[in-house]
Amino acid sequence: MTALLSVDGLSQRFVKNDTATVALRDFSLSVEQGTFVSVLGRSGCGKSTMLNLLAGLTTPTSGEVRYQGKRLTGPHTDIGYLTQSDTLMPWRDVQRNVEMPLELQGVPAAERSRTASDLIGRVGLSGFEHHYPRELSGGMRRRASLARMLAGSPSTLLMDEPFGALDAQLRHELQQELLRLWEGSEQTVVFVTHDIEEAILLGDRVVVLGGLGRIVVDRRIDLPRPRNADELQVDATYVALYKEMAGALQGAAA
Numbered sequence: 001m002t003a004l005l006s007v008d009g010l011s012q013r014f015v016k017n018d019t020a021t022v023a024l025r026d027f028s029l030s031v032e033q034g035t036f037v038s039v040l041g042r043s044g045c046g047k048s049t050m051l052n053l054l055a056g057l058t059t060p061t062s063g064e065v066r067y068q069g070k071r072l073t074g075p076h077t078d079i080g081y082l083t084q085s086d087t088l089m090p091w092r093d094v095q096r097n098v099e100m101p102l103e104l105q106g107v108p109a110a111e112r113s114r115t116a117s118d119l120i121g122r123v124g125l126s127g128f129e130h131h132y133p134r135e136l137s138g139g140m141r142r143r144a145s146l147a148r149m150l151a152g153s154p155s156t157l158l159m160d161e162p163f164g165a166l167d168a169q170l171r172h173e174l175q176q177e178l179l180r181l182w183e184g185s186e187q188t189v190v191f192v193t194h195d196i197e198e199a200i201l202l203g204d205r206v207v208v209l210g211g212l213g214r215i216v217v218d219r220r221i222d223l224p225r226p227r228n229a230d231e232l233q234v235d236a237t238y239v240a241l242y243k244e245m246a247g248a249l250q251g252a253a254a
């Protein structure tokens, strides 16, 4: 398989009021086309900084990001990014927010409306099509943002803790929905989470980051798909992976 997205020797340093913070140091990662890569790490280890760089939103202090073999110098229309912050347009209702990427692609109105309604249903927001972002809960805004990102059918999806604010049941439903949409799509996913179970359930590969984006574990997940969260709990391979990753996260904090 070919590397779709790769970074080599990436460092990011922020300077604020004469104080420098290093968020990533000499970070390298190569993501193969069509794979689902989960990135696990504790708060503050540099995950969002890494995604901002992969999305071409920020320029690294040193090193480079390559997408489809070319140096990435800014946002790319093939790369969808679900950030942690709310980027829904406040003056558009849910339907028109989700339709937005399709408008930009010149998709005819009837098809736009059909695709958006389908995705709104898949993220559990049917009935809220004409609500504005201020009329939604935080979790609902997150789901609307997810539907909007999926509407654009980007070939690469970067997702920053998309399900972190949701209750367990909804999180489970959306994990399954995301897998249904992804399987067979050939989309490449980089999915950031704090949750070990979620990382293993979803990923073809789990990368665990320690401080400053140091990779402490990089494991291929060979569990067969479709995966069922309840069945995994008693699967010896899953249990061993879980222990390894829990230990790595603990060790990274020490």
Ligand SMILES: Nc1ncnc2c1ncn2[C@@H]1O[C@H](COP(=O)(O)OP(=O)(O)OP(=O)(O)O)[C@@H](O)[C@H]1O
Pocket: 014, 015, 016, 021, 022, 023, 041, 042, 043, 044, 045, 046, 047, 048, 049, 050
């Ligand atoms: N724009 C910025 N200016 C200054 N420091 C920053 C900036 N962005 C991030 N940092 C610092 O870089 C480090 C990594 O932050 P980052 O947001 O990447 O962590 P994270 O792993 O995504 O955390 P979380 O899981 O809590 O979202 C932190 O110490 C943070 O304070």
